Amino acid sequence: MSDETDASAFDALLRAAREGDSSALASLWHQFSGAVAAFARARGAADPDEVTNDVFLAAFRCVGDFEGDVAGFRALLFTIARRRVSDDLRRRSRRVAVVSWSPADDGSALAPSAEDFVIGRAAQDDLLRLVDDLTADQRDVILLRLVADLSIEEVAGVLGKRPGTVKSLQRRGLDSLRRALGAAPASTPPTHPHERAAR
DSSP states (O other): OOHHHHHHHHHHHHHHHHTTOHHHHHHHHHHHHHHHHHHHHHTTOSOHHHHHHHHHHHHHHHGGGOOSOHHHHHHHHHHHHHHHHHHHHHHHTSOOOOOOOOGGGGTOOOOSOHHHHHHHTSOHHHHHHHHHTSOHHHHHHHHHHHTSOOOHHHHHHHHTOOHHHHHHHHHHHHHHHHHHHTOOOOSSOOOOHHHHHHO
């Protein structure tokens, strides 16, 4: 299916959701909830399912006013998710517990990349422990790129930062992970699958 067909299908789905069509809302849930829950879980939310429910309740309340494409909707979801997880962590006021997560949890697969190399070098628990040791900004960038599968520009929108800042945070975060795993640093920063395809 082409990107144009995908975009048309999403536009139709979004129009139906704006009109309150329950099957359209359910489709949006099924399409995106796995990635939202995986992000919440990887960020250490006490109850990722509850965070996911809260995210979609908030998104569905404002879907009538939403104007944008699938990338914009994903950015909206992860903006809300990041805020909900931050609220959860603030309420708990303690160090985030490391939990088990697998890229297969959200049903998405990325093409082989530097991220895949990093993930392939460590057990899941070790990787999440290492991610948890990054700065807050680096951790958010790495998780939004790897778990949420957002582009640099989408991550910039979610975090309210410039794309160049996001690239720098990603590079420093991945370099820290590589050093911790004993891997040789790559000469160029990894790219998002859509960015690779556009080259």
